[in-house]
Amino acid sequence: MSGSTLPRRQLGRYLRELRMQTGMTIPEVARLAELSSSTIQRFEKGQFPQKIRTADIRELCAVLGADEKMTAALLGLAQQANSKSWYHEYGELIPADFDVYMGLEAAVSVLTTYSPDAVIGLLQTADYARVLTQSGYPDSESDEIDQRVHLRMRRQALITRKRRPATLNVVLGEATLRRIVGNRRVMAAQLKHLADMSTMPNVSIRILPFEAGIPLGDPVGRFIVLEFGKGARGEPHEPPVVYVESFTGDMYLEKQIDVRRYHEAYQAIQHAALDENSSRDLLRQLAREYRA
Structure with a gap:
């Protein structure tokens, strides 16, 4: 888990759950999002690059059918991905009613x-x-x-x-x-x-x-x-x-x-x-x- 942080792991966990809910395989998601299968695997494990591209997260949310609240929450996690310990303030970056x-x-x-x-x-x-x-x-x-x-x-x-x-x-x-x-x-x-x-x-x-x-x-x-x-x-x-x-x-x-x-x-x-x-x-x- 070297270089991993809690926001990164949570982001990966939610992406994996979204994919499993759709029933799609990793190669199917990769093809639709125009990313490699190995990239999707790393994302789901919370092993993102040092600088996460919010455009990639937004595209994945669209491919996986995430609703507006989930998309906003995952984009918020992506913006806080480098924080080793972090304070999640209600309504800031992540929607207040997203647990x-x-x-x-x-x-x-x-x-x-x-x-x-x-x-x-x-x-x-x-x-x-x-x-x-x-x-x-x-x-x-x-x-x-x-x-x-x-x-x-x-x-x-x-x-x-x-x-x-x-x-x-x-x-x-x-x-x-x-x-x-x-x-x-x-x-x-x-x-x-x-x-x-x-x-x-x-x-x-x-x-x-x-x-x-x-x-x-x-x-x-x-x-x-x-x-x-x-x-x-x-x-x-x-x-x-x-x-x-x-x-x-x-x-x-x-x-x-x-x-x-x-x-x-x-x-x-x-x-x-x-x-x-x-x-x-x-x-x-x-x-x-x-x-x-």
């Missing part, structure tokens, strides 16, 4: 995350997700809300599928359990769901109790470290990436020093958290209290 992260998540093998205030999407119940979605998109029609919730539920196949499910390591702040989203019935079902999910061999859920204080000395917001598995020789398929979400945009970090610092932060938070069995007991206890 770059979802394409990244689909390829992951291990997710390590800390969330101090809310249950992460991969562990939400449909009712919990619906309350958050309605709050986040107050002007949306019910059909659009249903679609967003359905998509979030579909994403959970990443950890529940039978064949090679991703590993999920999570620490949730106790505030996540105490803050009522929706009502007590929604919370009871959500906490029971967390306890049940924590029994899966590929899912680890720990709770950071209030009494643990602030393990790092400074408050830390939600972050996710994504890892993409290793090849036969033990080399990573792709470099790990740290994803930090904010209200106005997303930060993607892949410099080794940044990834290492977030791994160390997670280890410190995990060390201060309850163990898995105690966390599961607390979840079941609070679920019963909410039901009562």
Whole structure:
């Protein structure tokens, strides 16, 4: 992956998915776009030239039948392709409603995350997700809300599928359990769901109790470290990436020093958290209290 960057790999991933949706082969796309098959192969692997020609990306989008939003997003990725770590500001270069992260998540093998205030999407119940979605998109029609919730539920196949499910390591702040989203019935079902999910061999859920204080000395917001598995020789398929979400945009970090610092932060938070069995007991206890 020498010279590769996250925007380049994401650009290649979306081009490959578009081609597969059309059912076309690499030689067919190459002929229509007037590029060589080897060039298309390199593009799909994220191995673009140092200077990406936006005209090539625009032509590929046309050949692959990409809609206006997808075309704009891929052109935006191409313009940011040289950034090793980058900040995706909503509405800048890439359309605000184009979810770059979802394409990244689909390829992951291990997710390590800390969330101090809310249950992460991969562990939400449909009712919990619906309350958050309605709050986040107050002007949306019910059909659009249903679609967003359905998509979030579909994403959970990443950890529940039978064949090679991703590993999920999570620490949730106790505030996540105490803050009522929706009502007590929604919370009871959500906490029971967390306890049940924590029994899966590929899912680890720990709770950071209030009494643990602030393990790092400074408050830390939600972050996710994504890892993409290793090849036969033990080399990573792709470099790990740290994803930090904010209200106005997303930060993607892949410099080794940044990834290492977030791994160390997670280890410190995990060390201060309850163990898995105690966390599961607390979840079941609070679920019963909410039901009562």
